[in-house]
Amino acid sequence: MPWLERPLLAIVRHEYAAAMRFAEDDAAEVMPAAPSRPCQLYVHVPFCEVLCPFCSFHRVRFNASRTLRYFDALRREIGLYHAAGFRFSDIYVGGGTPTVDADELVATLDAVRATSPVRSISIETNPNHLQPETLRRYRAAGVTRLSVGVQSFDDGLLERMERRGKYGSGAQIRERLALAHGIFPTLNVDMIFNLPGQTMAMLEHDLAALLALGVDQVSFYPLMIARSARHAMQRAMGLADPRLRHPMYERILDTLLPSYRAASAWCFSRVEGMFDEYIVDQDDYVGVGSGAFSYVGGAMYSTTFSLAHYQRRIESGLSGITQRRFLGLKERMRYDFLMRLFGGELRHDYIRARYGRAFPLRMAPELAVMRMIGATRHDADAIRLTRLGMYCWMLMMAEFFNAVNGVREQMREHVRAELDAWNQEATVSVASIGRSSA
Ligand SMILES: C[S@@+](CC[C@H](N)C(=O)[O-])C[C@H]1O[C@@H](n2cnc3c(N)ncnc32)[C@H](O)[C@@H]1O
Numbered sequence: 443m444p445w446l447e448r449p450l451l452a453i454v455r456h457e458y459a460a461a462m463r464f465a466e467d468d469a470a471e472v473m474p475a476a477p478s479r480p481c482q483l484y485v486h487v488p489f490c491e492v493l494c495p496f497c498s499f500h501r502v503r504f505n506a507s508r509t510l511r512y513f514d515a516l517r518r519e520i521g522l523y524h525a526a527g528f529r530f531s532d533i534y535v536g537g538g539t540p541t542v543d544a545d546e547l548v549a550t551l552d553a554v555r556a557t558s559p560v561r562s563i564s565i566e567t568n569p570n571h572l573q574p575e576t577l578r579r580y581r582a583a584g585v586t587r588l589s590v591g592v593q594s595f596d597d598g599l600l601e602r603m604e605r606r607g608k609y610g611s612g613a614q615i616r617e618r619l620a621l622a623h624g625i626f627p628t629l630n631v632d633m634i635f636n637l638p639g640q641t642m643a644m645l646e647h648d649l650a651a652l653l654a655l656g657v658d659q660v661s662f663y664p665l666m667i668a669r670s671a672r673h674a675m676q677r678a679m680g681l682a683d684p685r686l687r688h689p690m691y692e693r694i695l696d697t698l699l700p701s702y703r704a705a706s707a708w709c710f711s712r713v714e715g716m717f718d719e720y721i722v723d724q725d726d727y728v729g730v731g732s733g734a735f736s737y738v739g740g741a742m743y744s745t746t747f748s749l750a751h752y753q754r755r756i757e758s759g760l761s762g763i764t765q766r767r768f769l770g771l772k773e774r775m776r777y778d779f780l781m782r783l784f785g786g787e788l789r790h791d792y793i794r795a796r797y798g799r800a801f802p803l804r805m806a807p808e809l810a811v812m813r814m815i816g817a818t819r820h821d822a823d824a825i826r827l828t829r830l831g832m833y834c835w836m837l838m839m840a841e842f843f844n845a846v847n848g849v850r851e852q853m854r855e856h857v858r859a860e861l862d863a864w865n866q867e868a869t870v871s872v873a874s875i876g877r878s879s880a
């Protein structure tokens with residue numbers, strides 16, 4: 443496999459970086475047209491009590507009064523989409539930490555459910571917010587999947603990630619997860635592998651802890667860092683050994699696959715239903731909030747990363763979208779090829795309905811290479827990933843998200859002064875975390 447990794451990654455790196463080039467377009471008509479059927483809604487809540495050094499997501503330090511204003515703007519923006527004809531079937535609330543204000547989160551979910559035929563709701567949280575009575579409120583508000591960021595149960599690694607002081611030791615996190623188990627149809631745990639300083643033995647302990655807890659779902663991400671953020675991250679956490687990535691991934695598959703089904707190349711589930719944030723099941727999704735992406739009708743959109751600009755746009759009756767990019771036919775095919783196979787299979791009937799006979803012709807080189815190296819298996823009804831293919835897709839998806847993280851870093855750089863001022867203003871002390879009512 444090592445011979446394959448370099449050329450594969452070089453090709454997709456180049457391609458994804460080109461695909462993520464957006465054009466600034468600060469105008470009202472940037473809002474996409476509503477699709478004919480309900481789609482997925484992604485809600486971004488960019489607040490965290492303390493910021494982790496490895497994280498490239500759009501997040502700032504929590505500030506209670508600004509958070510109230512932000513949630514109010516979110517509900518207004520969702521109202522704009524509703525007025526434009528959008529209806530939502532599935533909601534994913536990601537961050538940052540969406541559970542920093544439980545009342546506001548529940549009010550926002552209620553607002554969507556009042557106007558859309560919502561089937562599933564997934565929310566992200568951190569271990570310090572796992573109070574059973576608050577979790578039951580979320581369940582009553584329709585939440586079907588709770589995703590808890592753990593990363594590792596190893597105290598040394600938690601320390602290195604600057605998460606031990608905030609979210610407790612591995613043993614404390616396990617206790618909190620045990621209390622959360624059974625409240626939602628799906629309890630997911632987010633983990634990271636190939637962390638700086640992580641040995642195979644540490645990974646095996648993490649896997650044993652997960653099996654002992656018996657959580658419904660595990661998302662095991664490789665550490666993904668935007669190129670522009672690599673130096674800062676390495677200074678904070680040290681260097682990961684890339685040679686461990688493949689053996690670690692194999693160990694994860696060997697350990698989890700007997701009792702879990704691969705819902706994607708990095709998400710393992712005992713239950714059916716919604717899985718991770720990285721959408722493979724729905725064609726269109728709308729992202730609301732500051733720093734959210736959308737994919738509607740073959741175009742990608744991004745909202746402004748400036749929280750002040752976001753607030754102003756919403757107050758003047760505009761959506762948060764300030765950037766868009768129309769994807770060409772071949773780019774859309776490649777996007778589908780990546781996303782569908784990431785979920786395990788690319789069905790022929792799906793491809794025929796979308797692209798007619800053009801897909802096998804235009805995608806012939808990609809289809810041939812992946813088949814030749816043994817990454818895909820061509821069945822009568824679908825193309826499916828082999829075990830080697832799962833590793834290839836995990837790598838390609840990580841590259842795709844490195845490209846997304848690159849865009850995030852670039853956009854955040856434009857509003858650096860605002861974000862720095864916001865972070866300095868925030869007043870949450872580490873000691874108060876864990877006693878949060880959320
Ligand atoms: C962005 S966080 C939001 C939810 C919550 N704040 C948390 O920390 O879990 C969601 C998950 O993204 C994953 N993540 C964040 N940064 C990552 C990185 N650089 N590489 C791989 N996964 C990452 C972590 O597993 C994290 O739990």
Ligand code: SF4
Pocket residue numbers: 489490492493494497498499501537538539568591
């Ligand atoms: S990993 Fe989660 S808690 Fe840490 S900074 Fe990122 S979003 Fe916030």
